[in-house]
C-alpha cells in the first residue's frame with residue numbers, strides 16, 4: 001500500500017527538516033507510533049500500537065538524507081510490516097513556509113497481522129496520514145497538538161462522529177485518559 | 181457548573197456538567213459574566229448544522245473574568261483577574277491564515293479538521309459551541325469556559341464599559357461590520373441589508389458608520405423593521421411589498437450599490453410556493469440550505485456591485501442565479517467573521533460613542549432560563565431581538 005500526503009508549515013525549511021530528522025519527535029504527531037529510539041547515526045528502533053493492546057516493533061535505517069531537502073528510510077530485518085518512507089522539504093512560494101511531501105509504502109502481509117493493519121487504516125487509509133501531517137503542522141506552528149472537549153486526546157483522538165459530547169471532561173475521564 | 185446544552189433537534193436543556201479544565205498549554209478558564217443567544221444557535225437547534233451531539237454545550241458569544249491561565253500564556257498578554265471578551269472563532273495566531281488576518285479559517289485549531297474537510301473541501305477554524313465539524317469545543321452559554329490560545333483571542337476590557345456595551349464584540353458586532361467592510365462602501369452608495377436580526381442591525385449601523393448615503397432594512401417582522409427605522413434605516417417589509425420593485429423605487433431604478441445577506445440558510449420567502457419548493461428540497465436533503473435572501477440580493481444588486489454574505493450557509497443550495505452574478509459583474513464576498521481583526525477598532529468606536537451595541541438588547545434572562553430565551557428568540561415572541569443570559 002502506498003500513501004502520499006502534503007502540508008505546508010509556516011516555518012523555515014531548516015527548522016522543519018531538523019524537527020523531522022530528530023526521529024524521536026515523530027510519535028508526538030503520528031497517531032500509531034508509540035516510540036522511536038535512535039540507536040545509531042542512521043539506525044533507529046520503532047514501536048507502534050497494534051490492535052488488542054499489543055505492540056509492533058521494528059528496526060529502521062535512514063537510506064538517504066540531504067539536509068534541508070529530504071529524508072528516506074526503510075525498515076530492516078524481518079519487520080512484521082515491512083515499510084519505507086520518504087519526506088521531501090520544499091520552500092513554499094510565499095518565501096517563509098515549507099512544503100512537506102510525505103510518501104509511505106507498506107508491504108501488507110497476509111494472515112492476522114495483515115487483517116489488523118487493514119482494519120487500522122480503514123476505508124480511507126490516507127486519512128491517517130493527513131491527520132498526522134495536520135498535527136505535525138500544529139506542533140511546529142503552535143507548540144502542541146490542539147485538544148477539544150469532543151476530541152480531547154490529542155493524537156489519540158478518533159476523528160470520527162459521534163464523539164464524546166462537547167462538554168468539559170470529568171476528573172474521572174481525565175484520569176482514565178484515551179483508553180477509557 | 182450549569183450549562184445550556186443541545187438536547188436534540190428543537191431542544192435545549194440547562195444541565196449540570198463538569199467544570200472546564202486546562203487541556204492545552206495556552207488555555208485560560210473564564211468565569212462567564214454575560215453570554216448571548218445568536219441566530220447561528222438557531223441553525224444548530226433547528227437541525228441544519230450536522231455533527232451536533234446530545235450534551236454539547238452551546239454558545240459562542242461570551243465574556244467574563246479570567247480565573248486560571250495555563251503556563252504557556254505570557255503574563256503581559258493575559259492574567260488571572262483580567263476582564264475579557266472572547267471572539268467566537270478559535271485562532272492560533274501563527275498559521276498562514278492567521279497571518280493573513282483570516283482568523284475564522286485558522287489552519288490549526290480544529291481537531292476535527294478531517295470532518296470539516298469532507299464537508300467544505302478544506303478545513304475551517306475551531307468555533308466555541310458550534311458542532312463537532314468546527315472542533316467539538318464546549319461553548320459559552322455556561323458558568324465557565326475553557327478558552328484555547330488565550331494569548332491570541334480574548335480582548336481585555338480595561339475601561340468601565342458595561343458588559344452589555346462590549347459583549348457583542350465576541351461576534352455579531354464584528355460580523356455586521358465585516359458585512360459592511362466587504363462592501364468597500366463609497367459615500368454615494370445605497371446599501372440594502374437582508375435580515376433585521378441582530379447581525380443585520382449591526383451591518384446597517386456599520387454601513388452608516390462607513391459612510392453609506394442610505395441604508396435599507398429588509399425583513400418581515402414589523403418590530404425588527406421598526407427597530408431599524410428608529411436607528412435611521414429605511415424599512416422594507418418583504419411580506420407586504422415586492423422587494424425588487426421597492427428597491428428600484430428607492431434607488432431611482434439603479435438597484436442598491438451594495439447588498440448584504442444577513443439571513444442565511446433558513447430564509448423564508450414572501451411567495452409561499454417558492455418557499456415550499458425549497459422547504460421540500462431541504463426536507464429531502466437534495467438541498468440543505470434555503471437561499472431566498474441570497475438569490476434576491478444577487479438579482480437586486482446594481483451591476484458591478486458587491487453582494488456581501490454574512491448569513492450562514494452550511495451545505496448546498498439550488499437555483500443559484502449564476503447568470504445574474506456573471507453577466508452583471510457582481511462581486512460575491514463572504515466568510516465566518518474574522519472577529520480578531522475587528523475587535524479593537526470596534527471597541528474604540530464604542531468608546532467614542534459612534535456605535536451603541538446595547539440598542540438591540542430586548543431581553544436579559546438568567547442562564548437557567550436559556551430554554552425560554554431560545555423559544556422567544558426563535559419564534560419572535562414578545563418583540564424579541566437579542567437575548568443576553570446571565571450565568
Ligand SMILES: NC(=O)c1ccc[n+]([C@@H]2O[C@H](COP(=O)([O-])OP(=O)(O)OC[C@H]3O[C@@H](n4cnc5c(N)ncnc54)[C@H](O)[C@@H]3O)[C@@H](O)[C@H]2O)c1
Nearest residue numbers: 219220355375377378379443444447448490491492516517
Ligand atoms: N458570518 C458570521 O460570522 C456570522 C456570525 C453570526 C451570525 N451569523 C449568521 O447571520 C445570520 C443572522 O443572524 P441573526 O442573529 O441576526 O439571526 P436572526 O434569526 O435573529 O435574524 C434573521 C432575520 O432574517 C429575517 N429573514 C428571513 N428570511 C428573510 C428574507 N427572505 N429576506 C429578508 N429577511 C429575512 C428573519 O425574519 C430574521 O429577522 C444567521 O444566519 C447567523 O447564523 C453569521
Ligand SMILES: [Zn+2]
Nearest residue numbers: 218220241351
Ligand atoms: Zn453568533
Ligand SMILES: [Zn+2]
Nearest residue numbers: 272275278286
Ligand atoms: Zn491559525
